[in-house]
Amino acid sequence: MESLVSLAPSIDPRPVTLPDGSTISIRALRIAFSRATPDRLPEGTLPRTYTSKPLVSVNGAAMFGELAIVRWLEKDGWDAVWMDTFHGAKFWKAMPHKTLPVALPPAARLLYDAIRSANGGKASGAFDVMAWRNGEFAFLEYKGEGDRPNRNEAKWIAAALAAGVLPTQLWVVLHPSIDTDR
Numbered sequence: 001m002e003s004l005v006s007l008a009p010s011i012d013p014r015p016v017t018l019p020d021g022s023t024i025s026i027r028a029l030r031i032a033f034s035r036a037t038p039d040r041l042p043e044g045t046l047p048r049t050y051t052s053k054p055l056v057s058v059n060g061a062a063m064f065g066e067l068a069i070v071r072w073l074e075k076d077g078w079d080a081v082w083m084d085t086f087h088g089a090k091f092w093k094a095m096p097h098k099t100l101p102v103a104l105p106p107a108a109r110l111l112y113d114a115i116r117s118a119n120g121g122k123a124s125g126a127f128d129v130m131a132w133r134n135g136e137f138a139f140l141e142y143k144g145e146g147d148r149p150n151r152n153e154a155k156w157i158a159a160a161l162a163a164g165v166l167p168t169q170l171w172v173v174l175h176p177s178i179d180t181d182r
Contacts, residue, residue, distance in 0.1 A: 001073065001076055001131075002076050003072050003073075003075040003076050004029065004072040004076075004173070007033075007072070008031050011027050011029060012028045012029075012030070013027065013028070014026050014027070014172055016153075016154055016157055017154060018154050018157060018161075019154055019155055019158055020158070024161075025167065026157075026167055026170040026171065026172060027171050027172070028173075029174065030174050030176050031175070032176050033057070033058070033065055034058075035054070035056060036057040036062035036063070037057075037062075038055070038062075039054055041055065041097065045097050046096055049087065050064075050087075050096060050097075053065075053144075054144055054145055054146070056068045058071045059071075063094075063095055064082070065142045065144040065173075066084075066092075066128040066129055067082055067092065067094065069082075069128070069129045069140055069142055069173055070082055070093065070129060070131075073129070073131045073138075073140075076133075077133055078131040079105075080131035080132070081093055081102060081129070082128060082129055083112075083123075083126050083127070083128060083129065083130050084096075084101075085123035085124065091103070091104055104130075105132075108130060108132050108137070111130075111137060111164075111165070112130065114163035115156070115159050116159075118160075118163045119158075119159035120159075124155075124156070125150055125155050126156050127139040127140055127153075127160075128141055128142045129141075129142065136169075138169050138170075139160065139165065139170050139171070140171040140172070140173055141171070141172045143172065143174045144175050145177050146177075147175070
């Protein structure tokens, strides 16, 4: 996590109000990944829900911001996936037009399933990246340029906490343009 954290000028607390009215604080990083050129996949490469997403660049490779987080975590020995729940609970380690989804290892799958079960059997609101290293887990939500908070995220956070995830295992990576007061 050290390499990803080093990209941000600071680690800021971000309050989250849970469905029961209680509030927790999760850590937020403001990171501006380099823009890729071109900044979008060509129309027709994948469904529009993918091609409308901005691309960023990591070591000259164009990718979605969620996968940029995966790359930076890998630098520090984490294994990680983009949890693409919008397209049917697919787990990606690379760009969807270049590879197939991967299966979660057993311990990660058990935790994912426990959170989903605590969330009423739904993956909606799930954080974008799940990472693991030496029996430790982390979840990171990515808010790129133009993204907005999702009302299901607080429900997913509550479900993650009910499944045993600690607030210190939850992170938000925000593009500098994101207004945290929304």
